[in-house]
Amino acid sequence: MARIHIIGGGLAGSEAAWQALAQGIPVTLYEMRGQTMTPAHNTSRLAELVCSNSLKSMQRDSVAGLLKEEMRALGSLVVEAGYATRVPAGQALAVDRELFSSYVEAKLTAHPLFTRVESVVEEIPRDIPSDECWIVATGPLTHESLAESLLSLCGGDARQLYFYDAIAPIISADSIDYQHCFFASRYDKDQGENLDGDYLNIPLNKEEYEQLITDIAYSEKSPLHAFESTKYFEACLPVEVMIERGRETLRFGPMKPVGLYDPKTNREPWAVLQLRAENKDRTMFSMVGFQTKMKWPEQKRVFSKLAALRDVEFFRYGSVHRNTYLSSPKVLGEELSFLTAPQVFLAGQITGVEGYTESSAMGLIAGRAAVSKLTGGSYLLPPPSSVMGALLNYVTKGVAGEFQPMNCNFGLMPSLNLKKRMAKAERRRLQCERARHDFANYLNQLNSPGLTFTGGGDLGVNQT
């Protein structure tokens, strides 16, 4: 009987499993965390979020908002869980991380065709029966025992690359001195649920900002391991790396004050350290954009110099981790299966996407493509003008130059071939319009009953 085996019960593996189960294909999912942890996970739950609790923007004309809508239209479990467990975070879809992974796990384990096996998979079988497929969704922290098997699937033409990804600290709400900070969302764009604003902002004057930059720059950092290189993902740079680029970099990046007015002065501060609630009860806050490789005692020393954080208590210190991905355009076909082994698919961050939702999207595609392979149908690829299609295009076809992990962004989507100049915002709106139009056609071609698409982002919830 047909069966799909999935290695890795993170975001991509869970999403791929759900897609297969929804189409009546039994799934065996192998997850190692009951036996051994990765350096970033804390539980053995499926679909654990390892760092931020945000699935990014819900706005209608944002790429991240559109991606979630495309996935939702295809029955994504990750997006369903995201909306079911959301916590207020302005225009972003942030979730209560525990409720989120419990939701995904409960839905999967309740399915009669789902089997979970707790083990480290060290090898992908060579002779796979014709009615079975395998999906590798082992993520950025793939257990090293699988590396050799993966490399052999790459026919010797693969490169496994490592670089650092960085985690921001999470602190206890109780330990914050609220007299020295204020709740607000940038330009007051909150959802209304927290009338006082979704972010807790610590304002810094020029002297305080300069002191913080100096403290971070001269703090002791965690050493690198010999097998790791210092390649960082641009969108997730540690603060100390940003500071190396200039003392003002943070003030124009994660600490930018624009649109935030300190009620004590009615003015924008010089700089702002933003904290975002990690859970519904607002008992935990993460330091937005403050990924750091400072040693833990140094984090305590440096941040507690700020009046609001004088007694700061860390639930989780910031840290820096390895990322593993394959040079996918060289080793995968357009449906995410290996050129050397068409019954083996790759899914998630290891394909060379970056981010929770993007990784889940690659799980969704791999799950559906594997089902098509087993049921004899050819897989209809999402249009390249859609966000899912653009991401798929990127990881299977690549771009000129070195292949690097990528978030979804407008740059991946085909340009509009405009005859006249147009403002950026209008261009992007048109790109989103085109994506919505083409994706709606795609859904019609899939001809699956029950699929609906509003393309509306969160703001489209009202439109469904």
Ligand SMILES: Cc1cc2nc3c(=O)[nH]c(=O)nc-3n(C[C@H](O)[C@H](O)[C@H](O)COP(=O)(O)OP(=O)(O)OC[C@H]3O[C@@H](n4cnc5c(N)ncnc54)[C@H](O)[C@@H]3O)c2cc1C
């Ligand atoms: C330190 C760090 C911080 C990050 N921060 C963010 C962030 O803030 N926002 C964001 O959007 N993205 C972030 N990412 C990226 C994030 O990991 C991915 O976006 C997402 O979790 C990847 O999903 P995935 O399913 O591909 O991998 P994962 O979610 O990591 O799932 C892979 C699973 O495979 C299991 N596994 C690995 N090897 C084996 C094996 N041999 N046998 C069995 N099981 C195995 C692992 O235990 C894990 O459960 C971060 C990544 C790291 C490493």
